[in-house]
Amino acid sequence: MSNHSPITPDLSDSGIRYFQAYDESLGLWPVHYKAFYVSTRFGQTHIIASGPEDAPPLVLLHGALFSSTMWYPNIEDWSNKYRTYAIDIIGDKNKSIPADLCGTRAGYADWLLDVFDALGIEKSHIVGLSLGGLHTMNFVLRAPEKVENAAILSPAETFLPFHHDFYQYALSLTEPDGVENFLTWMMTDRNVLHPVFAEQFHAGVMWQDGLRQPKPNADGFPYVFTDDELKSVKVPILLLLGEHEVIYDPQSALHRASTFVPGIEAEIIKQAGHVLSMEQPQYVNERVLRFFSK
Template identity: 50%
Template structure:
């Protein structure tokens, strides 16, 4: 399912693995070899194939590395569970080392966005600039409705369909091949990821002092129709606490704004990174 999704990408890609302390991390690379690096971190259970509406624009200017987040539903192979936010930052640092990158631009959505906020606290010197879209929690807690839909993904035969309707409403239609991959990811289990005794690390809402410590230049984007939390409340807290943030609400978009308003989001990201 993953490879089928990747076959629909509009650009030539290279697939490789980076060894880390926690397992083998799968990376999709494209764009000019001599260009500045841009790391992409996907949303939970979506995998790096979710960047199909964005990758052509990004890879025209940047050497783009779409990283399959380890311990999620993708082609990375977990060998040792990560048990703290510090370990997630260390994992990403190891991926950069394996790619031969000292510093990079970064962009992430949802779970990937939260991991970038986390990395900005633990290893800020390695981020040139970052774009965080619809971060999972981070600034405010999820609504109870999120957990109902999340649990429904695995407990309800129609869970994937219901989740997509909740997230997208009638604004965007996912391609069938991507829905098939999402469904396959929901159903896929492995012994390490399914461990019931593991410590819960994410999602997480940072304290004021933690957020104030971030010095990285950040573009923070929320969808107008975000359903997982109140986007205005999240943006207000971010603007109040982050010293170097530019925050915007994207009209006619929800949580997955990189898909719903791809052209607009691509333009905003590229403009911010080049400023």
């Protein structure tokens, strides 16, 4: 099913364990894929491509610590219509290999522009969840000519600051039961993570790698966009939030987005929390396709 690039990064034992767990998660990918690297000025970026090569492009940007393998419940439906490119965000825990971290908002947009150029993408649809949703909004504001339209799912900050509980649980991830406590807080009894994927998440948390844990930057992420920035959006946006979101109040996020982003379509999905693409994949898959087909 795969075509792996021969790149072999210099990894610690925990990094090797993580790469093995990543490959096991890719075993959940239900359609044919090609896995490869492209070069950017910030390092080697790992990509999982699926779908017809001549179909319109759809770029997927994952949540923090989840990697591109998180899209396994969505990729079959989306790859039926699009050439999907699930991109491992450089600097996060995944298979991308950072050389020079692009820690600023402008730098991250430049990184994604490099990826688009390497893939030969003139203009693409984009789906981003959590950290990937934040990257998507940043890219929409900095390179709108490259974005057909965008679906932003449970974005990290973007519209509202994180609830203080987020930092409490995130900072405790590496403690005993930290991963389990974090997932229980985020998903409660809706935890739908496949055991193989859950193991990859745990391995990513335990993989201590300075290049893949960028330090906070005053001009970086996380970030809440200003009213004027949101008003300047020129790309059609779909915002999906879960009714059980815990990183901030979803109703307040929806209200702020609807108030300032021109023409945004925004809704709150029932029986879903932060990782709504995995919690309600059938609905999310169809809703995104409907939006992109307009």
